[in-house]
Each structure stands twice: as structure tokens, then as C-alpha cells.
Amino acid sequence: MKLNLKKVLLSLLFFVIVLLTMINYRTPFLRQDGGGWSVGYGSSTRFPEKMVIDAKAIYSIANLKAQNDSTVFLADPFFVKEKDTFYLFFEHKKTKTEADISLLTSVDGKSYQYRGTVLTQKFHLSYPQVFKYKNDFYMVPETKQANAVLLYKAHRFPFDWKVCDTLIANVQLVDPSLYLSDTLNIMVATDYAKNMYVYEADSLFGKWKLHREPIALIGTESRAGGRFFADAKGLILPVQDFSNGYGCGLSLYRFSFKNGKYTVKREKKNYLTAQVNLKEFNAGMHQLDIQKLDTNHYYYVYDGNRLNSNSKSINIWGPLKWNYLDLKSWFLIK
Template identity: 40%
Template sequence: MKKIKYFIVIIIIVIIYFNNNYPFFTYGSLGWSVGYQFVKEDSLFNLSIKNGSIISSSKINTFNKNNESIFIADPFYIKHNDKIYLFIENQVKNDNARIDVLISKNGIDFEYGGLALDENFHISYPQVFKDEEGFYMIPETKNSNNVLLYYTNNFPYDWKIKDTLIKNVRYKDPTLVSLKNKKYLFTVDDELNLYIFKSKKIQGPWELCKNYREKKGNEARLAGRYFKYKDKIYLPFQNLSKGYGTGVSLYSVSLKDNEIKLKKEKHLYLKPEIELDFFNKGMHHLDVQKVFGGYFITYDGQRRDNRIHFNWKRTIKHNLIDLGLY
């Protein structure tokens, strides 16, 4: 009888522990929207989401004069010729997600620029950047089983595959980082194991690094572009403790004694914004760049549907991942 009691107590403790890390019951989602704002340099770490503007899928449908967009997410932007080009994942009805572009002359009012990139597989996370050779994009192309590099001679349109950076893999949200004259790609697999690759140039060859501490589970998946602030380089990581897209935490990344080091600097820099309907379930993406004498920041968030869902598989899976048992 005592053994049974002890067993029951242990089970209860495990359930409480698991639920505290990743609740069994969470709210559902009504989809994602994109937000943006300018902030002064000294306000970057005191961000107020309620001061920003929001673009929802309904606005995209108004631009398009149709109702095909279900949600928009993963905003990345680039400033070119005094305009801001905002690239977004656009999940449309009865099809894979694609990449659209919005264009602004002042960073306040955006016009719909149209379709930027579409494939016969799901594509998202449109990480766009420029170097001396032109405009590139490294989106998430997991369903192609490769990490692909895109290039265009007609920015912001006509993106073509330039090269395959990493073959025969199903990686999520590959994120480019520059450290001490080398390029690094941070990414995760479906089990949320963090992998870091390095190369001397964008087109590779890319080599898997071994000089970093293993990271997996919660806050292992990337949440946007790296950025520099004062004397540190920051990387955003996704927090999923209260469900997918709970928030974004900031980590500093450095290369010391030939070891890549990550240190959490700001827990839940982005988090559920209860007072904002479009972001009241959570947030999971960030792009920060210094422009126009301050910082232009774009992010995304999801809307709560107020229906509570029981998801025991998710709770058990992510706890086991964190414990190294999955």
C-alpha cells in the first residue's frame, strides 16, 4: 500500500512539474499579425508594444481586394534607397505560405508591394540582407529538405535560388550571424536541437561547429535577426513555455577562447500583450536595426481565441526534450 501511495505522490509531483514548465491547458490561436515602431536608442530595452502600429491579414486582404490571407508573420525588413521594405510570411487559403513585401517611404505608412517569393513548398522566415554583391535571402525552406540561399537582380522581386547551403536537412529558421570575420548559421531541427554552422563566406562551404555548449528545447529556436546594441551582439530566441509563440528572450552571443557562448540577457523581451487583441496570446519574432537615427523594430504576435485546449502530448514532449529524454 505504501508503494502505491509513493507512486501516486511521485506521479502528482511529475504532473505538477510538467504543467509548471509547459501547461497541459492553453488557449488556441486566431492567427498572427505584424507590428512595428521606431524607438530611440535609450528606449530599446524598455519597449512598449502598445505604442506601435499593427498590420493584420485583413489589411493585406484589403490591399489585395480578396480574402485569401489567413495570417501574416515572421517580418524582416531592409532599408534601401530611403525606403523600408518589409518582407512577411503570408499564409494563404488552400496553399503553402509565401513571401510578400510591404513598402514604406517613412516607416509609418506601408503599401502592399505584392508577391516577392513563392514556391511549391511552405516558405517563411524571409531573412533578407545585403552585402557588396547584392541582395540575398535565407528563408526557412525546411519542406524542401535543404537550407537555400536566394538572390535577386530586381529587388524586391524575382528571387531565385542561388545555392544550397546545407543539403538533406529539415532545419527551422536558419539565422545568419557575423562574428570576427566569419559567418555563422544558427538553426534547430524538429526536436529543437540547436545547431551552429560556420563558413568564411555566404555560399559556403558550411561546416558544423563543435565549439559551443549543447542547447535544446525551450529557447533553442531562433526568433529573428541578430543585432548590435552598445558593446554586445544579441540574438532573439523563441520562448514556448505557455504554448508555441509565447514570447522572445534575448541572448548575447560572443566568441571567446574559440568557443561560441550564449548568455541570456533579457527574459521575455517580447511576451503576451493582454491589452492588445492581436498580440494577447503571445509573440515569436523580432527584427531590430538602426535606421533614421534610432531603431526601427518589427515583430509579430498572435491573437487568442479564448477556447482552452488540452494538449498533453505537447506538455510531455517538451518536458522530455528539456530533460534530454526525447
């Protein structure tokens, strides 16, 4: 039987149109024009089911430009509370330089003051996860341009940070996120192919090696967006959502470790997303650090991006790539 070439071509065209429509629905081919990042903060008496963004609790790019006129943006906030002071560390991009790590401080968690740059290197720095470990303060920022995951120690907290160890050598990974305890020490970090790897060690200064199940996530949600948070059910990790372009939103994933194995499952989609009525965050959000300070006090910091304009640009390759990686993740990841 001879095939009707016209019908075959029409069927093929219909299939392509449906496929492209589905891809565009998940990851639009038109990309919005995002601009400068700002950070925000807040508190709650319990882990919030839904994050409510307070328009009055933002340290904006305009605030920082007034203190440092070379500022391009501030992003990736992490905090520690020591005695009566909140120390908020962030990625600080300035004109004509690689990004540094800078600091805001507050005594009430509401009014922040700019304290300047606390760490600068010849390579790009971001994602400054700061934590206290055995009475000393450490930082694991993103140091992919150094071709390693580096550990810094504060010799005069919150200043004077120096490299004290190389946790993982000869690798370029973004947004490394640590969880340390007496029974579990893990780190997740993501490569350029959007594979989130899981590492483990017997302590912070132990030998970090890939978990026997090395890849936790692949695709549009595979890059950490904040530190692990422990609760009664296990660990929660904020994970960036790339489905509508870089920095569009954040989901929460549940990691459960037991007997040398782990499971990972998305628990909340769009936990943070664009705040259309708030100019500082109307393009999207991509970072969260939430910690339980005492029995009924949770404190958190986050960041968001503002639209430069209402215009959009065409992005063909991105949606095709992201949907391929998500399909791969669906087949390969437990």
C-alpha cells in the same frame, strides 16, 4: 522488514502529483486557441530594455485581408531600409496554397503599403531574412520542405528572387539565422527534435559546416525568432519560447564567440510576450527584427498572434516532451 504497500502507493501517487504539478506550472497541459498573425513596427533612440508595443503601429491580418482576401495570416517579418524606403518582407499564408513571401513598403516607417507576393515556390516558405551583401540583396528563408537551406538573390530588388546557392544540403532545418562579418560568419538553425545547431563558414558563399561545438540550445527555447544583432558585448539572438505553446513569447540570448569557441546565455526572458489588452497580439508573439540604422535610431518589426476564442484544448504530450528536453539541455548544454 515488509513494506507497507499502501504507503508505497500513496507515496508514489504523491510524487506523481507533485511532478505533474511542476510540469504543468512550466508548460500548461491546457493549450489556448490561437488564430491569425499580424505584424507591428516601431523605433527607439536606443536598444529598448523593454519592448513597448504600440497599438497604432500594427499592420494587421484585417488590413491585409482587405488587400488580398485569400489571406490566412502574415508573420515572420524582416526588413531592410534602402535609401528612403523601408522594405518589410513576411511569410504570407493564403488559403489552399503553401506560404509565400510577400512585401510591405513604407517611406516613413509608419504607413505601410502592400506590394504583393515577391517569392513563391512549390514548397512552404517562411522566415525571409533579407540582407545586403557586397551591394546585392539576398534572402535566406526557411525552406525545410526543399530539404536544404537555400540562398536567394534579388535580380530586380525587391522582386525577381532566384536561388543562387545551397548553403546546407540534405537537411530539414527551421528558421536559419545568419550573421556575416569580416571576422565571423555563422548561422544557427533548428531541427525537429528542437536542437539549435551552429554552423560556420569563411564567407557567405563558403563551405558551411557544423561548429566543433554544434548544439547551442535544446528544448522550449531553441528556435531562432529573428536576426542576430551585434553590440559591444557580442551578439544578441531573439529565440522563441515554446513553454506555453507555439508562438507564446520571445527571449533574448547572448552569443559570445572567441578563439573558435562560443558561449550562449539567456539575457532577457519574456522580452516579447502576449499583450493581453491588444487583440492582435493577445495570444503571443514570436518574431523580432531590430537593427541600428544610425547613431541614435533603432528600428524594429515584430509579429503577434490573436486568440480565436477563450477556449483551451488538452495537450498532454507537449509539456512532457518540452520538460524532458529542457532537463536534457540543463545537463548537456554549457
